[in-house]
Amino acid sequence: MANLFVDERDVKFVLYEQLDIEQLTNTAKYAEYSKEMYDMVLEQAWKLAENEMAPANRKGDQEGCVWKDGKVSVPECYHRPFKMYQEGGWLPISEDVEVGGQGFPVVVGLAAIEAFGAANLSLFLFAGLTHGAARLLEVYGTEEQQRTYMDKLYAGEWCGTMCLTEPQAGSDVGALRTKATRNDDGTYSISGTKIFISCGDHDLTENIVHMVLARVEGAPPGTKGISIFIIPKKRLENGELVDNDVVCGGIEHKLGIHGSPTCVLNFGENNNCIGHLLGEENQGMRIMFQMMNESRLFCGLQGQSHASAAYLHALKFAKERAQGPEASRLKDPTAPKVPIINHPDVRRMLMFM
């Protein structure tokens, strides 16, 4: 079965013939995995992309996210595919079994999720940043932080975000002003405004875990004085989730991903926003680079996903659209029209793609 998102034969060629990933079975880590299991993962991914995520793509973009009273709701059609994404265990597809993952090789996991980005980028962004936040906690979090937040993120029960930019601090992240004040119980009170936060607020999950750069009072200026905080949208108090004073101030307009809410987030407008330090004070930039670098790689995957979907859609159209006769009969107005893939210049363009 051929889909219009990834070239299945091409993906398998790269995995099994070019990279020869079956050799991984010879390693202790992947001894229990096999080509059959990899194939199954790929086919399940392609099915989910084609049958569930793609149908919500255009529809979700047309409906868009809605911002009202400081809260964002996603297009209705996103809920079902995201639930299937979550329940299918796609978020930790390549994580170790010890952290709730499925333990597949990263190369297989990436090959699988390529189709998700191609089928519905807006929806895929929620999962991408959630994985990034979970992985950041896996590398730098305490045991307690991992149990409280990472487990929920990898399970897809909560989503994650990455909060760096402020109105006056874009490329110059060291100019940030979001402030953290130490509390007696070891937590921090946070206040400040972040902008351009992908999936910054939504109702796809009951909670959102923000990874936020801020400056502890008295810390040095510039990037050297930046710390990183875990700030949940809702914090646990006596086993209940209560509002943590994180309010969405609005959604940005972005071409083509209206289903993905790029938010202004206001932390601590009512002096009631609690954050938890990740790692040590003033180590925020170094720690955040783990998540930033994953996002950079993820951007490459997005480009690959879109290029793939664009090519396969163009290829299908070129095989169906009849215009003009064969080049050899160009001057004969009675010659039958042929699909445009027969025209040398169209083939050249497809090959360039």
Added chain:
Amino acid sequence: MANLFVDERDVKFVLYEQLDIEQLTNTAKYAEYSKEMYDMVLEQAWKLAENEMAPANRKGDQEGCVWKDGKVSVPECYHRPFKMYQEGGWLPISEDVEVGGQGFPVVVGLAAIEAFGAANLSLFLFAGLTHGAARLLEVYGTEEQQRTYMDKLYAGEWCGTMCLTEPQAGSDVGALRTKATRNDDGTYSISGTKIFISCGDHDLTENIVHMVLARVEGAPPGTKGISIFIIPKKRLENGELVDNDVVCGGIEHKLGIHGSPTCVLNFGENNNCIGHLLGEENQGMRIMFQMMNESRLFCGLQGQSHASAAYLHALKFAKERAQGPEASRLKDPTAPKVPIINHPDVRRMLMFM
């Protein structure tokens, strides 16, 4: 006064120093024109672009055109600037006085209207195609056709369109199926469907003159059997404008020019669409190339307009946006932030633009 659409100094440099257009005054045709008159034209154009067309740009795109019951209405905010465009005599700025024009050199006319495309492309497209249709009639129309249609078009009282494409005939225009049947009175009855017709229907003017490719019954296949017809949206009958059975079947979705209606047009659904032959039968392709070539040149002007506006907006932002210190103090977090135009790589990007 500097605007954000064209670089006024640059335009004048090209006209007066590079091209030295003042020399034109030595020719009989332009003996009565002068630099002062050219400057006045440019300044009036820049004022109209900045004060009237630009304010309707974003607003018009957000409101968009509305299609209802086979008719299109343009954004409300387009009416006033279009009326000023029309009354200012901008459509025939470079046409001869004999056809109602202002007789300015083409190079001055183009320099003037560059700002209109930069300020509001959607709105400018109405005028561009109207000029193309008028010019086509000037070159190929009979005296009667010129008085009935061309005069109204150059005056901007009616708009014009260019109708080539059909669902099965895009690049392969010879495959068109729109049919023309000779009537006893020398007119033709037209039936067929055209798609992707820029400004195909709207309420900016009371009438629209469509320049339409069709095949007269019995004509040869391919491009050799194509004729061109003048088909008004409303035809004159006893001095009254009556419906000519041209119905808009819908508007295409086009990114960024929602104020410009790209239409499906159905001609003769009720067998009541009358067309007038332009030139001779089966000469349609050759004749239409006059309008197509003007549109091609016009596309180049659009690109120039947008590049100019993009550069001037970027330049303004680069002078205002403060991020990071001077390169020489890059490692000093206490150094003052400077406007990003001070950063060598930003200057490089601006110079590339």
